[in-house]
Amino acid sequence: MRTRLLGSLALLAGLAAMTQATLVYAIDHRNGIRFVTFDTLAPGAQTVLGTGITAGYFGLDFDAAASNLYAARLTSGVAFVDRLSLANGSTLASTPIIGTGTESITGLTIDAANNAYLSTVGATSNLWTINVATGATTLIGSMGTNLVIDISIDSAGRMVAHDISTDSFHFVNTSTGALTLIGPHGLAANFAQGMDFDWSNNVLYAAVYTGGGTLTYGSVSLANGAVTPIPGILSGEYEMAVQSAVPEPATLTALSLGALALLRRRKR
Secondary structure, three states: OHHHHHHHHHHHHHHHHHHOOOEEEEEEOOOOOEEEEEEOOEEEEEEEEEOOOOOOEEEEEEOOOOOOEEEEEEEOOEEEEEEEOOOOOOEEEEEEOEOOOOOEEEEEEEOOOOOEEEEEEOOOEEEEEEOOOOOEEEEEEEOOOOOEEEEEEOOOOOEEEEEOOOOEEEEEOOOOOOEEEEEEOOOOOOOOOEEEEEOOOOEEEEEEEEEOOEEEEEEEOOOOOOEEEOOOOOOOOEEEEEOOOOOOHHHHHHHHHHHHHHHHHHHO
16 A cells, blocks of 8 residues: 555656646747746746847756856847846846857757857857856857757757758757757748757747747657647747756656656556
8 A cells, every 4th residue: 555655646746747837938029029937838828027128139048057047149240148137137247159250149058067058050050068157169060051040958968959941850969969850840930939948847848930920839749849739829939948947856756756657557
């Protein structure tokens, strides 16, 4: 009885973690450039924190502790990485990015060890490391002629890229920049795009903008690239970051035990 109870509790903990909502901070470039927040599972219930943001941010992510929000931009041919206020989206600190020249910035992501990565587009799509404190960058490699419009990395270090030349998602080799196709999402993506992993469950959420103010927001399958829509957002072009820190060991254990209990139940 005690074993069954522990298994059930672990299963419930695992399932709860897999279905919980996590806070998202986003910049909407199509509705007055608003700074908003919403839950991953209830995107339509938004709180507007700031309006009239003039910087064109096309890379957005939290650090590993989920306490500092960083944003990357290219303004008048000069690239910057800024730290933003969670209260209203205003700039708390701004650092010039060194080394990327006038390449367009398309994505910013930070891993569980606080290593930051930048994606840019010039003659090709390129992957860089970046020191968010100094702005120094190091080129990792080209991601090819694919138009990589955003990147995100999960708590285990798996990086995913969104390519709008083929409307598909890819895994990214963080040592070389090489892409491995996950699959097409079937949406006609255009202009800027937003996506981020929720580290509490390693679910990838994306706001796929398709032009004319329309978008599809949902979770992304890492098996085939399909987007499962989550209704609520009516319009907008979002650059987004999920505020989730690296899971605590106890949470990871509960998730593992929950998954194991589920597998055992299915076998029985």
